[in-house]
Amino acid sequence: xxxxxxxxxxxxxVHLIGxxxxxxxxxxxxxxxxxxxxxxxxxxxxxxxxIRLTALRFFLKDAISRNDIAKLGIELRRIRERESLDILxxxxxxxxxxVRARNPVIYGDDQSDDELVKEAISKKEVVSSTKIVxxxxxxxxxxxxxxxxxxxxxxxxxxxxxxxxxxxxxxxxKTTAPVFDYNGNLIGILYGGTLLNRNYEIVDKIKDIVxxxxxxxxxxxxxxxxxxxxxxxxxxxERKDGTRAIGTRVSKEVNNQVLVKGKPWFDRAFVVNNWYxxxxxxxxxxxxxxxxxxxxxxxxxxxxxxxxxxxLTFLGITFVGIVIAFAIxxxxxxxxxxxxxxxxxxxxxxxxxxxxxxVEYRNGDEIGELGTxxxxxxxxxxxxxxxxxxxTKKEIMKxxxxxxVGQLAAGVAHEINNPLGSILIYSHLLIExxxxxxxxxxxxxxxxxxxTRCKKIVKGLLDFSRQTEPEMKLSDINTIVKEVLSLVxxxxxxxxxxxxxxxxPDLPTILLDKNQIQQVLMNIILNAVEAxxxxxxxxIETFSDEEYxxxxxxxxxxxxxxxxxxxxxxxxxxxKETGHGTGLGLSISYGIIRKHNGKINVSSKIGxxxxxxxxxxxxxxxxxxx
Numbered sequence: 001x002x003x004x005x006x007x008x009x010x011x012x013x014v015h016l017i018g019x020x021x022x023x024x025x026x027x028x029x030x031x032x033x034x035x036x037x038x039x040x041x042x043x044x045x046x047x048x049x050x051i052r053l054t055a056l057r058f059f060l061k062d063a064i065s066r067n068d069i070a071k072l073g074i075e076l077r078r079i080r081e082r083e084s085l086d087i088l089x090x091x092x093x094x095x096x097x098x099v100r101a102r103n104p105v106i107y108g109d110d111q112s113d114d115e116l117v118k119e120a121i122s123k124k125e126v127v128s129s130t131k132i133v134x135x136x137x138x139x140x141x142x143x144x145x146x147x148x149x150x151x152x153x154x155x156x157x158x159x160x161x162x163x164x165x166x167x168x169x170x171x172x173x174k175t176t177a178p179v180f181d182y183n184g185n186l187i188g189i190l191y192g193g194t195l196l197n198r199n200y201e202i203v204d205k206i207k208d209i210v211x212x213x214x215x216x217x218x219x220x221x222x223x224x225x226x227x228x229x230x231x232x233x234x235x236x237x238e239r240k241d242g243t244r245a246i247g248t249r250v251s252k253e254v255n256n257q258v259l260v261k262g263k264p265w266f267d268r269a270f271v272v273n274n275w276y277x278x279x280x281x282x283x284x285x286x287x288x289x290x291x292x293x294x295x296x297x298x299x300x301x302x303x304x305x306x307x308x309x310x311x312l313t314f315l316g317i318t319f320v321g322i323v324i325a326f327a328i329x330x331x332x333x334x335x336x337x338x339x340x341x342x343x344x345x346x347x348x349x350x351x352x353x354x355x356x357x358x359v360e361y362r363n364g365d366e367i368g369e370l371g372t373x374x375x376x377x378x379x380x381x382x383x384x385x386x387x388x389x390x391x392t393k394k395e396i397m398k399x400x401x402x403x404x405v406g407q408l409a410a411g412v413a414h415e416i417n418n419p420l421g422s423i424l425i426y427s428h429l430l431i432e433x434x435x436x437x438x439x440x441x442x443x444x445x446x447x448x449x450x451x452t453r454c455k456k457i458v459k460g461l462l463d464f465s466r467q468t469e470p471e472m473k474l475s476d477i478n479t480i481v482k483e484v485l486s487l488v489x490x491x492x493x494x495x496x497x498x499x500x501x502x503x504x505p506d507l508p509t510i511l512l513d514k515n516q517i518q519q520v521l522m523n524i525i526l527n528a529v530e531a532x533x534x535x536x537x538x539x540i541e542t543f544s545d546e547e548y549x550x551x552x553x554x555x556x557x558x559x560x561x562x563x564x565x566x567x568x569x570x571x572x573x574x575x576k577e578t579g580h581g582t583g584l585g586l587s588i589s590y591g592i593i594r595k596h597n598g599k600i601n602v603s604s605k606i607g608x609x610x611x612x613x614x615x616x617x618x619x620x621x622x623x624x625x626x
Contacts, residue, residue, distance in 0.1 A: 025277045025298055030266060032296045033279035036206045036224055040283075040294055043202050047194055048128040048175040050083040055126075055177035055190040064090075064179065064187050069099060076101035080192065086172070087141050088192035090179070095121060095189060102141045109140065111191070115286050120176035120189050128175040129286040132228070133195070135168040145170075149197040151233060154247040158270065160230060160255045170197045171228040171283075171292055196226050197233040198246060206296065207236050216302045223276070226283070227293035230255050237272050237297075245272045250280070250293060258282050262290050268300055275300040347374075356382075416454070423451045470513030470595050477549055477616070478503045478542055480514060484521045485540075493529055502541040508618055510549050512596055517616075520589040524553050524612045527586070531557030531610065544618065548598075551614045560604040568602060 054060065054076075063072045072090060080088035080101045088101040095112030111117045119127040138146040149170030153162070174193035181187045196202070203224040207213065211222030225235035230250045237245045250258075257265045258280050265280040276297030283292035358375050427448045434441045481503065488494060528538055536556040543550055560568065569590040593600050597617050604610035 025300075026266060029277050029279045029296060029298055032210045032222065032298070033264075033281060033294070035210045036294055036296045037281070039206050039209060040202055040226075043194070044128050044130070044173050044175075047085070047173050047192065048126060050079075050085065051088075051175040051177045051190055051192050052126045054079055054088075054192075055179045060090075060179055060190070061181055061187070064098075065181060072099045073101065073104050077104075083192075084194070085192045086145060086195040087174075089190075091117065091189045091191070093121070093186045093188055098188065100140065102145070106140050111189075114176075114191075116174055116176040117189055117191060119286065120178050120191075121186070124178045124180075124186060126175065126177045127286065128173070130196075130283055130291065131172055131174050131285050132291050133170045133172045133174075135170075138170055138195075145195060148195060148199075151197060151231060151247050153231070153249065154245075156249045156251075156272070158251040158253070159249040160252040162230075162249075167228060167231050167233075169228075170195050171226070171233060172196060197228065199234055200236065200244070202226060203234050203236050210296065211298075216299055219274070219299055219301075221299050221302060223271070223295075223297050223299075225293075225295040227295065229292060230259060240273055248272050250295075254280055254293075258293050259290055269297070271297055420451055420454050424448060427451065470516050470592070472511040472513060474509045475512050475514050475517075476507065476509050477512075477517075477551055478505075478507055480517055481521060481540060481542065481551065484518055484525060488522065488525060488529075493534055496535040497529055497532060498537045500537065500539040502539065504541075504543045507542055507544050507549055510616055510618055512616060513592075516592045517596075520592050520614065521551070523586060523589045524614070528553055528555035528557060528610070528612070531555055531559075533557070536609075547618055548615050549618060550616075552611060553613075554609060554611045556609040559606040559608055560602070560610055561606060565602065565604065569600075 059071070059075055062068075063075070076088050076090065076099055079085075086102070089097055089111075090099045091097050091111050095110055095114070095117050097107045097109050097111060100107050112121065116127045116129060116131065133149070135146055135149070138149050146168070150166060150168050152166045153164065172193040172195050174191065176189055176191040178186055179188040179190055203226060206224035207220065207222055210224075211220070214221040220236065220238070223235070223237045225232050225237055227233065227250055232245055232248050232250075235245055237248075239245045239248075251269060254265050254269060257263055259282070262282050264282075265278070267278065268275055269278045270276075271278065277300050278295065278297040280293050280295045282290040283294055285291050358378065427444055430444050431441060431448070434444070481501075485499065485501075489499065525538070525540075532538070532555055538556075539552075539554040541552040541554075543552075569586050590600055593614060593616070599615050601613040601615065602610065
């Protein structure tokens with residue numbers, strides 16, 4: 001378990017640490033891209049500042065006003081060389097070239113269609129942007145500049161197919177600035193720029209500022225690239241021969257994300273001949289069209305080695321930890337498992353009935369407390385077992401005595417029954433022989449009434465002691481309810497009783513002894529009517545679920561006290577006046593329902609009435625008896 005836990009922890013830990021290393025590298029590259037963007041913008045600002053300040057110079061205003069082309073050419077060539085600009089040209093207010101500093105022999109061409117020149121003329125303000133310059137425009141500046149821009153494609157793995165074999169146009173950072181005379185009138189447009197093709201100033205500055213020339217195993221740790229479209233035109237990514245990878249192209253996946261969709265890309269990528277953790281973002285022109293890509297990347301190899309070294313270190317620490325933990329666990333485990341084994345042994349003996357065995361313990365720790373609790377449990381169980389045996393013994397003796405009393409009661413009842421019958425017969429004969437006015441007639445009627453009462457008690461005793469098995473047959477409880485009601489409804493005691501019947505029509509037939517159930521329902525109905533003292537409402541409902549058929553009797557009588565509820569089904573318990581009940585009706589009913597595997601539920605509220613519910617099983621338990 002320790003080994004498994006250690007291995008799982010190691011795997012999860014290495015995975016999390018590895019992911020964290022890669023994530024931190026990716027976050028660093030994203031920050032590096034922000035720095036690269038600022039370097040690129042600084043270059044745009046430098047070009048913009050040079051052009052803007054030159055456009056404000058007095059010599060430019062004076063020379064244009066005097067149309068001194070020679071002086072303009074000399075000064076602009078000097079400024080171009082000093083500011084390291086690839087082009088620096090002056091047009092009139094309509095965009096026609098007056099002076100071309102790099103190639104003075106070509107002038108007079110119209111630049112008014114150039115987006116930046118057009119913007120400067122219309123808005124009369126400085127405009128800067130990156131733009132694609134055609135080969136024709138580059139040739140006007142000189143063949144050397146057109147040659148610098150021309151780049152042949154080098155086959156690149158995973159690049160998007162293109163029909164072209166070379167790129168002849170160039171990508172330039174360009175600024176245009178309006179030139180005003182002393183009265184604030186537009187008299188010309190000055191524009192200049194720096195060609196980015198094979199110009200490594202920006203990418204090397206990014207590498208120096210962001211990565212400070214750091215190397216790993218002889219390779220630059222960080223690289224930067226400017227793409228014209230998907231073509232590397234300025235980069236410090238090297239090919240296998242050590243030359244800059246000019247002419248190689250970006251992968252198809254990055255092409256679709258950055259050039260087509262115009263969105264940044266952050267992920268690992270195969271750059272020329274190595275894997276890098278990379279960041280790409282689009283370069284846009286003044287029309288917000290994507291014309292190129294700015295890239296930075298960190299050599300992935302360094303981070304993979306860091307991940308590998310971290311994993312080995314983590315595995316080593318884990319292995320040592322497992323060995324130490326295993327040794328400690330063996331020592332601790334033995335001290336823990338030994339008393340536990342004693343507890344297990346004691347539990348097995350306890351399970352086999354040995355209540356005299358006790359656990360031996362010495363320590364005062366949790367195991368010792370457990371042993372104390374176990375011994376205390378055994379003492380408690382032994383004491384409870386002895387009490388239970390004593391109670392069971394008493395109950396058995398009580399049951400035997402009750403059985404003997406029942407047999408004796410049945411015998412006595414049988415013996416008394418015959419003399420009682422004779423007393424009743426002769427008493428009736430005596431009454432028939434006496435006149436109605438005879439004073440002896442009253443005494444003999446009392447004899448008849450008391451003898452009849454004795455006979456009922458004897459009959460109840462016999463019913464209670466016989467324990468007759470029910471004769472089960474399929475019957476409908478609704479039919480039994482109706483038959484019982486037909487027997488009692490015509491009696492005088494029912495004249496002021498309103499009987500409400502809510503009998504479910506879809507009750508299932510169930511197995512029962514019809515005569516016995518009739519006796520139960522009769523007892524409950526008569527008790528309910530007597531509780532209402534001849535006036536009230538009796539509601540009889542029948543309903544069923546999947547397991548039981550239920551018959552509910554609800555009266556509006558006096559109710560049953562909580563004390564009497566406990567004794568309700570005890571033999572000879574009655575709340576009626578002497579001579580009006582034997583107290584055996586509910587006891588006999590309870591016994592009958594139990595024989596049917598059912599039950600009688602009772603609820604009552606003093607002064608509001610009582611509810612008796614007879615619950616009989618539908619099938620399963622009755623089927624077991626048939």
